[in-house]
Amino acid sequence: MNTASEIEPYFLGIDLGGSRIKTVAVNAxxxxxxxxxxxxxxREMEWAGRIQEMVLDLRMRRGWPVAMGLSxxxxxxxxxxxxxxxxxxxxxxxxxxxxxxxxxxxPIFVLNDAHSALLGEAWIGAxxxxxxxxxxxxxxxxxxxxxxxxxxxxxxxxRAGHLGHITLDSSAKNDDVGTPGSLEMAIGNKxxxxxxxxxxxxxxxxxxxxxxxxxxxKALWQDSVRSLAIxxxxxxxxxxxxxxxxxxxxxxxxxxxxEWLTEALQxxxxxxxxxxxxxxxxxxxxxxxxxxxxxxxxxxxxxxxxTVSC
Amino acid sequence: MNTASEIEPYFLGIDLGGSRIKTVAVNAxxxxxxxxxxxxxxREMEWAGRIQEMVLDLRMRRGWPVAMGLSxxxxxxxxxxxxxxxxxxxxxxxxxxxxxxxxxxxPIFVLNDAHSALLGEAWIGAxxxxxxxxxxxxxxxxxxxxxxxxxxxxxxxxRAGHLGHITLDSSAKNDDVGTPGSLEMAIGNKxxxxxxxxxxxxxxxxxxxxxxxxxxxKALWQDSVRSLAIxxxxxxxxxxxxxxxxxxxxxxxxxxxxEWLTEALQxxxxxxxxxxxxxxxxxxxxxxxxxxxxxxxxxxxxxxxxTVSC
Numbered sequence: 001m002n003t004a005s006e007i008e009p010y011f012l013g014i015d016l017g018g019s020r021i022k023t024v025a026v027n028a029x030x031x032x033x034x035x036x037x038x039x040x041x042x043r044e045m046e047w048a049g050r051i052q053e054m055v056l057d058l059r060m061r062r063g064w065p066v067a068m069g070l071s072x073x074x075x076x077x078x079x080x081x082x083x084x085x086x087x088x089x090x091x092x093x094x095x096x097x098x099x100x101x102x103x104x105x106x107p108i109f110v111l112n113d114a115h116s117a118l119l120g121e122a123w124i125g126a127x128x129x130x131x132x133x134x135x136x137x138x139x140x141x142x143x144x145x146x147x148x149x150x151x152x153x154x155x156x157x158x159r160a161g162h163l164g165h166i167t168l169d170s171s172a173k174n175d176d177v178g179t180p181g182s183l184e185m186a187i188g189n190k191x192x193x194x195x196x197x198x199x200x201x202x203x204x205x206x207x208x209x210x211x212x213x214x215x216x217x218k219a220l221w222q223d224s225v226r227s228l229a230i231x232x233x234x235x236x237x238x239x240x241x242x243x244x245x246x247x248x249x250x251x252x253x254x255x256x257x258x259e260w261l262t263e264a265l266q267x268x269x270x271x272x273x274x275x276x277x278x279x280x281x282x283x284x285x286x287x288x289x290x291x292x293x294x295x296x297x298x299x300x301x302x303x304x305x306x307t308v309s310c
Numbered sequence: 311m312n313t314a315s316e317i318e319p320y321f322l323g324i325d326l327g328g329s330r331i332k333t334v335a336v337n338a339x340x341x342x343x344x345x346x347x348x349x350x351x352x353r354e355m356e357w358a359g360r361i362q363e364m365v366l367d368l369r370m371r372r373g374w375p376v377a378m379g380l381s382x383x384x385x386x387x388x389x390x391x392x393x394x395x396x397x398x399x400x401x402x403x404x405x406x407x408x409x410x411x412x413x414x415x416x417p418i419f420v421l422n423d424a425h426s427a428l429l430g431e432a433w434i435g436a437x438x439x440x441x442x443x444x445x446x447x448x449x450x451x452x453x454x455x456x457x458x459x460x461x462x463x464x465x466x467x468x469r470a471g472h473l474g475h476i477t478l479d480s481s482a483k484n485d486d487v488g489t490p491g492s493l494e495m496a497i498g499n500k501x502x503x504x505x506x507x508x509x510x511x512x513x514x515x516x517x518x519x520x521x522x523x524x525x526x527x528k529a530l531w532q533d534s535v536r537s538l539a540i541x542x543x544x545x546x547x548x549x550x551x552x553x554x555x556x557x558x559x560x561x562x563x564x565x566x567x568x569e570w571l572t573e574a575l576q577x578x579x580x581x582x583x584x585x586x587x588x589x590x591x592x593x594x595x596x597x598x599x600x601x602x603x604x605x606x607x608x609x610x611x612x613x614x615x616x617t618v619s620c
Binding site: 170 | 479484537583
């Protein structure tokens with residue numbers, strides 16, 4: 001057992017993902033003390049039990065954290081104590097009061113996963129020091145979040161930053177939330193099979209073939225990247241960022257994404273100051289959400305509970 | 311001449327529009343003392359001379375205002391002392407230091423006209439009391455501005471809120487700032503002749519014919535309103551407002567706009583809280599910008615110079 005002198009006060013960030021739970025324990029200056037990532041099946045609140053075990057294990061070894069933040073899919077309550085809206089998946093998450101559930105002596109700061117990922121990137125990742133920045137997470141779907149004039153854009157119901165749900169083609173069919181021809185449908189993995197007439201199920205394979213000059217793959221990838229550029233262009237006109245951060249599996253395509261995208265964006269972007277907006281890869285990978293939650297835990301101790309800052 | 315006891319301290323808001331200059335003089339609690347609107351021709355900085363005369367006239371009658379705000383097209387400088395970017399029109403406006411030009415003893419708070427109009431509506435108009443709201447001004451083009459989490463969304467270069475420049479049809483041609491198939495092109499008066507194959511040059515006439523059941527007019531108006539609904543839907547997913555304010559000449563269409571729009575929006579809007587976002591008509595008409603500028607003048611006296619609040 002550790003003695004008191006060995007135990008450094010720590011802050012805990014938990015990120016409940018679609019199939020994994022990630023935790024980071026950090027000290028007050030943001031140094032990572034430990035991190036963990038475990039898989040779960042989305043059945044009978046298995047994820048909740050797993051989080052309970054992870055917290056208990058940490059508590060045994062390090063005592064309670066000074067403060068805790070939790071990032072999860074869905075819309076966070078205005079009082080940041082629970083997720084209030086998450087239909088379809090993670091049954092039991094809606095309305096779960098995490099402080100109560102984990103028996104923690106203080107409120108646990110609960111926030112939307114995309115918001116949390118950007119806050120993580122703004123803290124110690126690609127968005128550090130940026131007052132105006134938005135992030136797109138390109139994976140199965142397209143997630144998003146924005147920091148504007150130095151603050152996380154939360155909105156009235158906590159749904160602000162659903163940047164994948166902007167229309168690019170108004171005559172196409174509606175996506176999951178009713179948006180016709182959305183950015184998510186134009187580049188997310190979930191529509192790739194349909195977009196490629198059944199040829200591809202992973203963007204990675206598509207990009208590999210496109211890189212090798214396979215004409216159909218090249219045309220499809222080019223088209224997807226052009227759509228992304230047009231979506232980013234719209235969002236630039238609305239949000240006016242210094243930089244755009246791209247994360248998620250599709251952003252792993254590297255130059256095959258970033259170079260093509262920059263070229264496509266140049267055909268549309270309005271550059272009133274003469275320079276285009278920088279497009280940057282996310283740098284925290286799938287730990288961004290956990291770091292964002294840890295950051296909120298730290299901020300919650302400095303009188304910022306109830307607000308979301310970066 | 312007025313005696314000192316008759317002269318009430320006042321704040322001055324000036325709005326430099328496309329063809330008219332509007333001023334409002336208000337007292338510290340926002341009561342309008344007087345207002346004026348005069349036309350100008352966009353040649354040889356006539357507008358600048360007119361503003362100088364209006365300010366001089368007021369000064370003769372009321373003395374200097376306590377503070378002054380000025381709203382104008384283009385992007386406002388970060389220090390809010392001038393417009394830094396306004397290509398094409400109002401030659402001489404870019405970089406003009408208004409404090410210096412008008413010989414005023416303090417900085418004059420300069421802000422973008424769409425931003426100012428929303429701040430006016432948020433102060434004493436349709437957006438009063440709303441923490442998350444955006445406004446679209448439907449006229450020749452489509453202007454916009456947003457207040458998010460209680461603050462005007464300004465962005466990195468002051469261009470945030472260019473809500474008319476989001477893509478609705480990515481295969482259509484680029485608009486003035488490079489955005490393909492933009493919201494502005496789908497409903498702004500500037501494209502009406504083209505959209506109606508030369509039949510209409512004013513939306514008012516189109517709406518009148520649509521109301522009377524003329525099939526082609528009805529189809530075109532319905533299509534325009536559907537595009538507006540899809541644009542608003544995208545912006546709701548990005549900004550998550552409590553309400554959307556519609557101003558400008560096209561918003562004068564009343565129920566022919568608002569009822570059709572609400573119906574079209576219902577087919578797309580994601581309503582996580584069960585209720586749709588309210589769509590409201592602007593209430594200050596073409597004085598919104600002047601009121602917003604006056605409001606900034608008042609706020610600039612309470613230690614808010616350099617920030618833009620509502």
